[in-house]
Amino acid sequence: MIFALVGNQNSGKTTLFNQLTGSNQHVGNFPGVTVDSKSGFIRGYRDVEVVDLPGIYSIRAYSNEETVTRDFILNEKPDGIINIVDATNIERNLYLTLQLIELRIPMVLALNMMDEVRSNGGTVDIEMMSERLGIPVVPISAAKNEGIDELIRVAYETASKREIPKIYDFCSPGPIHRCIHAICHVIEDHAQSADIPLRFAASKLIEGDDADIISRLDLDKNELELIDHSIVEMEKEHGLDRNAALADMRYSFIESVCRGAVVKARESKEHLRSEKIDRVLTNKYAAIPIFFGVMLLIFYLTFNVIGKFLQDLLQSGIDAFSAVTDTALTTFGTNEIAKSLVIDGLFAGVGSVLSFLPIIVVLFFFLSVLEDTGYMARIAFVMDKALRKIGLSGRSIVPMLIGFGCTVPAVMATRTLSSDRDRKMTILLTPFMSCSAKIPIYAVFSAALFPDFAALVMIGLYIFGILVGVLAALLMNHSMYRGNPVPFVMELPNYRFPSAKTVAMLLWDKAKDFLTRAFTIIFFATLMIWFFSTFDIRMNPVESQQESILASIGALIAPIFTPLGFGDWRVSTSLITGFIAKESVISTLGILTSEPGGVTNAIAQLFTARSGLSFLVFTLLYTPCVAAVSAICRELKSKLKGIGVAVFQCVTAWIFAFIVYHIAGLIIG
């Protein structure tokens, strides 16, 4: 038996899903979209599965989230729908309920946050509501785990008995009523043979937003004309156009359901509290400084304190284990190559995968607190105007800022963006935000080539990255993602305390997700690099890295960089190792040059100010590291697109480095 869990954003859907399934969850996939769904078995019912569909406000064909929900219900035909409704915001939540009822599938309404309604002195007459809506209604509090068992029991019973919602006529006598029934009459046979619920099909014909459903009905020209005629008649009589008339019909019905059944709280404690908090957090002068302050604090705690501490702990653990193994292998007299495979290949690989983990977990802890408290919606509200100019909305600012720390969690953080288009665009832009692993490269190069302007070069590079990102965004707006951005009409929910369980589940998910995806690819990449730097082309182990396969590949691709001013094989080889981890660029250069004065001296020998600048621009913009690329593949749900992003970055980097090299040539000479 399969249930679909459907509800508005901010209705407590994820919390309810976690309560229903416990830790028994897995991620499902929808082909072609970056929208995710999770499914899991209901606790205590081995054969009852529940699928958590995206949070939506209406079933339209305008966003991927909406079509995913529509397709799942129409095509997969779940045995039942559990519709979660926020009782503190009941009118707007019931709007989706009415659309779901039209789909003619056994359905239960889970009236969430009833504890909050009651504590403010409000009441809901459950029986009366249930009768008026024609479906069972169960009061619950997902956060407090109240009413969940009853919900499961009622849902199971309703689905077992195949109880279709008893009411689906929401129109009172009048023009809209006549119009809907006239259309139903015309399309009845078509809807039946296309296997589309009749009332839903009629609504879609009036609303006209869903070309897919309309074409599936296979109506001929006469029928379409007849339908359009009755809609036009209705508009004339009603005074409202088709879409407004239908929305008006639904809200009027909702008001009649609530009248007498819902006694609203006169004043809600949670709302008053939110107003007070917002007086500070969205204050005209304080809001933006507070936002950057919060982000800085998160950065500081993640990259300098907690995440750093855990990372160091992990690293010293790996180092110690690696040292013990090294001694053991040496004592045992293991072959040098085999020992190198274990120490420099396996341990280095595991180490580089694990080194990301503390940062991801700590960062996501803070992010999920921002999201679950409701502050993330305020960030979108405060920052929207600034981001609109590049075709995004306020929410995208958070992943992009995280990109300055590390691209991997930044890309993973785009998951919470509510539109598929914004998500994809933000993923493409995040790598332009210079990540913290590149700082050592900038620092060493500045020290070697521009000792007097080090700070200026550093800041200049950051700004240059942002500018190229903005340019790329504008370009995308006019090509790939032209047309309708998803409307920015967003709810500002009351501030709430995040649930520990939801936060813990999210952290567990992110850690698992990263490890399973990243392990194979990063591990494999590290082993490849080990292999390439240990052997020469004749498969003989090399004395020094200069004879290795890696160096040969470096020499092979070096001419590509000649027009940029750094066509030296040692530089191109270091760029290859930079794909594993950006920090490696400097260490590889050090190993390959083995200049007595250290890497700074080597750089001063290898580069001029002009070619150094062009190299810095190239490292700023070229492909993100392998961990980031694997995260991009994961979030774009396509390996090909992920690799495409990497290639796109390399080409962009080459072009800009070329421009910088030649402009610098004109200035410096």
Add this chain to the structure above:
Amino acid sequence: MTLDKLPIGSAGIITAVGGEGALRCRLLDMGLIPRTKVKVVKTAPLGDPVEIRLRDYELTIRLADAALIEISPVTDNNKDSAGGTAE
């Protein structure tokens, strides 16, 4: 007048909702339909978007989109009465 012109703290009754396509449907779906009472709560620090209250919840919309919504202003006596449709 239109919703974007409504001063902060005052309320109005929606008389017509303009716009088209996804945006218009979103506005209607969120409950911004004729005869609904809305109140402007505050403006974002950069002057846009605005926060409005209707049907007992808060929504944020951009000024350009608010300009598509026709309203007739009402004097708001009851502090927290922005809920449901005006009778």
